[in-house]
Amino acid sequence: MLLVYGAADEHVARDLIHAHVPSRHGTAVCRIGDNLAVVVPEDAPELAAALQSCLTELRTGIGHPAGTLSDRALAPFGSVVPLGGSATVGGADFALIAGPCAVESDQQLADSASMALRGGAVALRGGAFKPRSSPYSFQGLGDEGLRMLAKVSAASGLPVVTEVVDVMTLHLVAEYADVLQIGTRNAQNFPLIQAAARTGKPILLKRGFGCTVSEWLQAAEYALAEGNPNVILCERGIRSFESSTRFTLDLSAVAVVKHTSHLPIIVDPSHGVGHRHLIKPMALAAAAAGADGLMVDIHPDPKAALCDGNQALTEDEWLDLSSALRGVLACLGRALPSAEPVGA
Numbered sequence: 634m635l636l637v638y639g640a641a642d643e644h645v646a647r648d649l650i651h652a653h654v655p656s657r658h659g660t661a662v663c664r665i666g667d668n669l670a671v672v673v674p675e676d677a678p679e680l681a682a683a684l685q686s687c688l689t690e691l692r693t694g695i696g697h698p699a700g701t702l703s704d705r706a707l708a709p710f711g712s713v714v715p716l717g718g719s720a721t722v723g724g725a726d727f728a729l730i731a732g733p734c735a736v737e738s739d740q741q742l743a744d745s746a747s748m749a750l751r752g753g754a755v756a757l758r759g760g761a762f763k764p765r766s767s768p769y770s771f772q773g774l775g776d777e778g779l780r781m782l783a784k785v786s787a788a789s790g791l792p793v794v795t796e797v798v799d800v801m802t803l804h805l806v807a808e809y810a811d812v813l814q815i816g817t818r819n820a821q822n823f824p825l826i827q828a829a830a831r832t833g834k835p836i837l838l839k840r841g842f843g844c845t846v847s848e849w850l851q852a853a854e855y856a857l858a859e860g861n862p863n864v865i866l867c868e869r870g871i872r873s874f875e876s877s878t879r880f881t882l883d884l885s886a887v888a889v890v891k892h893t894s895h896l897p898i899i900v901d902p903s904h905g906v907g908h909r910h911l912i913k914p915m916a917l918a919a920a921a922a923g924a925d926g927l928m929v930d931i932h933p934d935p936k937a938a939l940c941d942g943n944q945a946l947t948e949d950e951w952l953d954l955s956s957a958l959r960g961v962l963a964c965l966g967r968a969l970p971s972a973e974p975v976g977a
């Protein structure tokens with residue numbers, strides 16, 4: 634596999650691909666920062682040669698074979714992904730995303746958004762479609778939940794991160810979401826990842842709990858190969874023999890991803906450890922390990938939560954985490970951007 638990149642006209646590159654590889658199989662085009670990156674199959678050297686005339690650099694077998702378009706060499710300072718409004722993930726600022734596991738009611742969501750803002754969050758999370766392990770558990774409010782997210786987003790100014798669980802509901806979810814979350818159970822659902830990427834919305838791709846970092850980067854490659862550069866990785870714990878935590882939060886993955894990929898990576902300590910008293914230390918450790926942000930479950934009344942109440946922080950716990958985080962980030966030369974509430 635060859636990767637060609639440089640400043641170039643995308644139409645010219647696409648025309649050359651079409652001329653040399655009419656099926657387009659094994660090719661991809663993605664704009665990463667100021668550069669256009671083109672993946673060229675090994676058996677099409679004449680395409681590489683033609684592209685070389687319009688692109689400034691040609692690299693062969695670049696970097697990590699798992700993640701070609703996510704290779705750090707393409708953006709050595711890391712990519713910055715927009716979340717909606719002025720919020721971003723990656724770069725110097727540290728992004729906090731917070732909210733309930735599931736959208737339950739207008740009031741619960743509005744209270745969660747106020748809590749999120751008070752703790753310095755730049756985006757609101759909340760599932761309307763929930764991929765539950767048991768079919769008898771609360772499955773989310775569906776389209777009603779999406780409408781609640783839109784209302785609270787407009788009132789609070791916080792962009793919305795919400796999960797899409799299948800291709801059937803993708804376009805409905807994409808109408809309301811600022812960022813499409815692909816959960817751990819769909820982490821290798823490649824047709825879903827491709828279709829989500831084609832909406833043009835930023836993708837928050839959780840790590841499959843049974844996936845290696847290499848498999849995770851290859852899943853991200855499916856989104857990038859659709860021409861959508863806005864992919865955020867989210868470490869949320871992997872399955873191990875350890876049972877004192879819900880999963881095993883693999884913070885070494887943060888360092889590995891930072892070394893190999895330009896994609897921003899955030900950590901979800903809530904699903905990783907599953908117990909509220911363990912979230913603060915792991916959140917601080919994630920920041921120290923170099924994560925670009927956190928996604929944290931919070932709830933105005935965790936005891937009454939319809940989903941994952943054990944891992945939702947109360948307001949006091951959330952504000953305590955936020956202030957401890959500011960201290961850790963200050964040592965690292967990073968900061969929490971201040972949110973800009975709209976009439977909140």
Ligand code: PEP
Nearest residue numbers: 760816817818839869904
């Ligand atoms: C979630 O964030 O609500 C969720 C279901 O997470 P995961 O896919 O990591 O289990």
Ligand code: MN
Nearest residue numbers: 734904940941
């Ligand atoms: Mn959850």
